[in-house]
Amino acid sequence: MTVLVTGGAGYIGSHMVWRLLDAGEEVVVADRLSTGFDWAVPPEANLNIGDIGDPDFIGPLLKRHDIQSVFHFAGSIVVPESVTDPLGYYLNNTVKSRALMEACVKAGVSHFIFSSTAAVYGTPDGMAPVAESAPASPESPYGTSKLMTEIMLRDAAAAHPLRYACLRYFNVAGADPNGRTGQSTPNATHLIKVATQAALNKRPFMEVFGTDYGTPDGTCIRDYIHVTDLVEAHYLALQHLRSSEENLVANCGYGRGRSVLEVIDMVKQVSGSDFEVKLAERRPGDAVSIVANSDLIKDRLGWTPQYDDLEKIVGNALSWEAALERRNRK
Ligand SMILES: NC(=O)c1ccc[n+]([C@@H]2O[C@H](COP(=O)([O-])OP(=O)(O)OC[C@H]3O[C@@H](n4cnc5c(N)ncnc54)[C@H](O)[C@@H]3O)[C@@H](O)[C@H]2O)c1
Numbered sequence: 001m002t003v004l005v006t007g008g009a010g011y012i013g014s015h016m017v018w019r020l021l022d023a024g025e026e027v028v029v030a031d032r033l034s035t036g037f038d039w040a041v042p043p044e045a046n047l048n049i050g051d052i053g054d055p056d057f058i059g060p061l062l063k064r065h066d067i068q069s070v071f072h073f074a075g076s077i078v079v080p081e082s083v084t085d086p087l088g089y090y091l092n093n094t095v096k097s098r099a100l101m102e103a104c105v106k107a108g109v110s111h112f113i114f115s116s117t118a119a120v121y122g123t124p125d126g127m128a129p130v131a132e133s134a135p136a137s138p139e140s141p142y143g144t145s146k147l148m149t150e151i152m153l154r155d156a157a158a159a160h161p162l163r164y165a166c167l168r169y170f171n172v173a174g175a176d177p178n179g180r181t182g183q184s185t186p187n188a189t190h191l192i193k194v195a196t197q198a199a200l201n202k203r204p205f206m207e208v209f210g211t212d213y214g215t216p217d218g219t220c221i222r223d224y225i226h227v228t229d230l231v232e233a234h235y236l237a238l239q240h241l242r243s244s245e246e247n248l249v250a251n252c253g254y255g256r257g258r259s260v261l262e263v264i265d266m267v268k269q270v271s272g273s274d275f276e277v278k279l280a281e282r283r284p285g286d287a288v289s290i291v292a293n294s295d296l297i298k299d300r301l302g303w304t305p306q307y308d309d310l311e312k313i314v315g316n317a318l319s320w321e322a323a324l325e326r327r328n329r330k
């Protein structure tokens, strides 16, 4: 049974492709290479370059490979960019996901696993870990674009023979511990990526966006999850959908909050580099603090994280950033 990975040339999608190949699955990738790279897709996977919103591209692809299961990672991912370009985010994340779903329904796809986000919650009340039952209240068009896709998926699955999982990722970081792939976008905006670039002198300094939040050190708090644990959760979700009738909406995080300054300190400690850090204004669209309650995914899928350790996450991210540097010098 062949599996389609949309966005499989991107950061998380490429880790998923490796995980599926390691398990002996047949893998097809659909990606338009807007932020992904063809070299990130291993040759054992079948890479098809095109847009997930184009039914003339996706429809025949689903049929040609008799796809039963789809992992949908393709999308636009930068929270502040979604504030300045909301319609672009609703197009790429919502409208095109709808087109992909329609193609899947027409082709008789059985399982759909969607990359959702903690951004659907906005800032939950208080600092307690947030469970799936908490009200969805996104603070950015990015979060709203993903929430709308979750709702479409729920309704499509009620009307058609399609089972689904929406996995709400908290902050994904780190890289494949075997060094096969990692976060490769040069102008990526994620905290750990930016800090590792500063540590390796790829940028002269980095900024902390907001130091006056109501948190212990004044900076935002996030729950950083290692990308390898995240893709394992996806593989378990696929097995769950293959063997049961139950759909799933589940958080993917460790339940541990780290402030921006704590993360930067860890990158300095692991890299041994005392790079310059400037204190800057708040960034639009940022939630103050968001940490996962991950009881549901542990209970339903038996998910047991293996990399719940910020030092390991940062160490793997640094190793990948150094490998990218060597690759770009060639
Ligand atoms: N990185 C995180 O912390 C995080 C957190 C929560 C959710 N997510 C979600 O996970 C998914 C993957 O994120 P990532 O960090 O790997 O991002 P990424 O930018 O590295 O990967 C996205 C991939 O999708 C492709 N793509 C984008 N739009 C496309 C389209 N219309 N048609 C075909 N291909 C398209 C890009 O070329 C890229 O390869 C996204 O849906 C994102 O919203 C990421």
Ligand SMILES: O=c1ccn([C@@H]2O[C@H](COP(=O)(O)OP(=O)(O)O[C@H]3O[C@H](CO)[C@H](O)[C@H](O)[C@H]3O)[C@@H](O)[C@H]2O)c(=O)[nH]1
Pocket (backbone or CB within 6 Å): 077, 078, 079, 116, 117, 118, 119, 169, 170, 171, 172, 189, 190, 191, 192, 194, 206, 207, 208, 209, 210, 220, 221, 222, 260, 283, 286, 290
């Ligand atoms: O150079 C930087 C980069 C980030 N930050 C801060 O670090 C925190 C984390 O920011 P990221 O950009 O790393 O991640 P976000 O929390 O904004 O968003 C990420 O996690 C979300 C879920 O929580 C979404 O799903 C989204 O796709 C993904 O980009 C924020 O407070 C941000 O302001 C800085 O201070 N300096």
